[in-house]
Amino acid sequence: MAEFSFEKDSHRNVATITNGVDYQFVNCREAGRDISHWDKVDTQAERRRRRHSSGGADRETWTRKVEYFFAGLGYAVGLGNIWRFPYLCYRNGGGAFLIPYVICLVAAGFPMMFLEMSFGQFASLGPITIWRICPLFKGIGWAILMVLLLVNTYYSVLIAYGLYYLFASITNDLPWASCGHEWNTENCVQSKYAMLANSTNVSSSLLKTPTEEYFENHLLNMTSGIHEMGGMQWPLIICSGVSWFTCFMCLFKGIKSMGKAVIFTTIFSYVILTVLLIRGVTLPGAIDGIIFYLKPDFKKLAHLQVWGEASAQVFASLSLGGGGWITLSSYNKDAVLVGAGNALTSFYAGFVIFSVLGYMAYVKGVPVDRVTAQGPGLAFVAYPEGLALIPGAPFWAICFFFMMFSVGLDSLFGQVETIAAGIIDEWPEYLRPRRKMLTAALCIFMFLLGIPLISQGGIYMVTLMDWYTLLFSFTIISLMELTVIIYIYGYKHFANDIFMMLGFRPNKYYIVTWYGVCPVTLVCVIIFLAVSYQPPQYGTYFFPAWANSIGWALALVPVSLIAWVALVQFLRAIGTCSRLRGLFTDREVRLSIWRSVISPSLEWGPALPEDRRKYSSTSERKAHPSGDTLGDDDVFSGGAAELVDFKPLSEDSNRLVHFEDETHHRKESKGSQKDEEAKEEVKEELLKADEKA
Structure with missing residues (x-):
């Protein structure tokens, strides 16, 4: 005692x-x-x-360190690592973009990641209850859960897209490889004939590849705008249901079942990435794509936008402020930094993507920048189009989309477990014995919440939510976390907690970054996001003002919970x-x-x-x-x-x-x-x- x-x-x-x-x-x-x-x-x-x-013998711990490592790596490595980082890299100076990215990673990304890991590991609590450290800011935990509910809603839709493509790839001929299907229009032109069409009098703005028409006219059956949501896409609803059922089966026993699942899904994802890379670099024109990806343009480093996007990508790719590191590390007995693995995965995926895009540019006879895209367009239009040109295309498409499905599920595991752990740790006596029921209820609730996003106009809602909810909210939450732990609870107390747990105190590197570099970087990222804000658009479609208002509400309402809960806590104290x-x-x-x-x-x-x-x-x-x-x-x-x-x-x-x-x-x-x-x-x-x- x-x-x-x-x-x-x-x-x-x-x-x-x-x-x-x-x-x-x-x-x-x-x-x-x-x-x-x-x-x-x-x-x-x-x-x-x-x-x-919420601790004690009843709380689970990782059976093996390797399970925690792969769970953390799977949580951090998401779909954005595959479609966002390569695009940012080529747009912001190619290989030169790695300089600000690595600097921001070392100066702010790693320290914030270690802070969240140590915080969660010390208290062994979920993202709500852990704010016993400073009850006034318990709203940070509720804000995290609300943002995750929104993110999981549209993230699961993207996973459903990947699963649909996976099933569609099990055929002799990929359905998006050619025109002539019921969903194709008279403007459809196959990739190999695109250059010929461009040299004629046909307006290139009207032409669409079969991959574009498959995605927009068949998979989505898109309406003209967000004002017209249309009917349900039942095949996508089934795919979404399969995704959520798979998530539940891997999480119903908590981290005991999750740990075994992520080892397979994470390792298999890297195996497929490697197989795709080997095939990609053997294609003609692949080297041109890789050179385009890596060719440094050091003049870009003089632009503040490059540094802003590098910083924002660091925080987004590491999933900082999302509560996942707090939750996963709360089960761990020996926290391990996996940020380096996450960064290397993003870089590695760029070779996989641009080797195939280089080949596609070679076949079309156009520059590489004419075949690139960003966001879901890269994963579901540009890259599948490149795969369709490779001999044995169905096999490579199956590999790619199974990898997309696995990577998406890994991140979904961590996000759903964060929500479940946050709720269970708040009411442990009642909910811990009913973990399976709670996990099932969460999966069903988020599945139902995502159904409007699978309608014919759902892609507009997906774009709106992706544009507003993730980066802005999590950056503010990260800043609040850092302020509470280092400035209110106090660095010295936190250092003593780490010493008790790990046997050493953070060195001067962490003192400098936690006190100075991290808060300055986070404030700069928030300012950058505000200054560089542009209204969202999908292709050539611009969202109306009322839709943007909904987007801002999605971004600000979760963060406002921090202030509302603080007010409630203060009134209770009075x-x-x-x-x-x-x-x-x-x-x-x-x-x-x-x-x-x-x-x-x-x-x-x-x-x-x-x-x-x-x-x-x-x-x-x-x-x-x-x-x-x-x-x-x-x-x-x-x-x-x-x-x-x-x-x-x-x-x-x-x-x-x-x-x-x-x-x-x-x-x-x-x-x-x-x-x-x-x-x-x-x-x-x-x-x-x-x-x-």
Whole structure:
């Protein structure tokens, strides 16, 4: 048990109890008895801490380190690594783009990733409950969950696209390889004849490849705009249902089942990437595509937009601010940085993509930049068109789209597990035994939420949600996380937590980046996103103003939860009308209220009992002249019939929660009581708790 120090101030006739982990509790003047034997007190607050703790033997841990590594790698490596990074690379100076990308990765990406991993690993809690570290900002966790609900809704639709293409590839001839199908129009022209058509009087703006028409006219059956949602695309609904069912089957046992699934899906994805790369580089024209991808244009480095997009891509590709690293690391006993693997995967995927695009440009007889695309257009139009030109096209298409399906599922696993863990850790007694039911309910709910996005006009909603929800929200959340952990909770306390957990304190690299580089980078990214904002568009279609308003609502409503929850937490801390008056008139009341919302709650700390004991024994201790000790983790705290909760205080603070303050508040809440009666009531509670021990 943790040791407590007992100090008596003879000038004020006040006894102060503090424990060895930099906590300060209550003054016990006139308590009426010698409290030196309180080493076995088991208070209601401690029982509440154990009851609501999300750790302990019931919480899962990774069976093997390799499962955590692949789960983290699979979570970080998503569809954006395959279709976004290569496009950004060629657009922003080719190989020169790697310079700002690597600098931003080392200066901000790795430190933020380590911060989230260490944060989650130390507390072993989900993204909501972990904000016991600073209850005022519990809304960060709710914001994360709301953003993930939105992201998963449209992300699962993209996975459904990939699964549909996978099934469509199981044929002798790819259906998007030629014209003449019912979904093709008179403007359809095959890739090999595109150059001939361009040399005639046919307007090239009217021409479409069979791949484009397959995607827009057959798979999506698109309407003219977001104002016309149209009917349901039932094959896509079935594919979405299969995706969510697969997700549930891999998650219904939590990380026990997830760990085994991600090992297969992640390794298999890399095997397929390698096979596609080997085939791609053997094609004529592939070298031209790779040169186009890597050829450095160092003049681009003078443009701020290149640095802004590099920073934004670092935070997006590492999924920072999404709660996934907090959740996955909360199960782990030895956090491992996988950011390097994520960055290398993005770079590696670029060779796979541009080798085939180079071949497609060779066949068409056009420059490489004429066959490139970004976003879903690269994955579902440009690259499939290139695959259709390769001998044995169905086999390569099956490989590519199975890889897309696996990569998408890996990220979906981490995001759904983050939501499930966040909800379960908030109500562990009720929900942990019902994990399977909760996971099933979440999968069904997000499947139903995504059905409007699978309608004929659904692609417009997918574009709108992808444009607004992900990057802006997660960047703000990352900035808030950093502020709370490093500036409010304090770097020194966080460093001590890491020392207890890993046996070392963060070096100067982390001090510099957490205090300076990371917050500056995050603020710059937010400014860049605001300054460079352009209304979304899909191809040549521009969204109306009301649709953009919906987009901004999708971006801002989740983030606004941080402020709303903070307001609720603050009002709860005030509690009574008398304390509300004291907020403006009484300095002690004001300090007490603020202390209760920005200091870690009673339950904060390592989840496992053995880790809590280690935490108590290795944390820095305050010196007390008397040297007397008490033994236990807790003293009196809790609701209206108890003393106020104890709160961790900063190392240089001498503030105490006074016996007199509690007596004063008790007297005000029961106006008929006299001062002495209130004191006797508080004293009696101390004695009763002592007797229970």
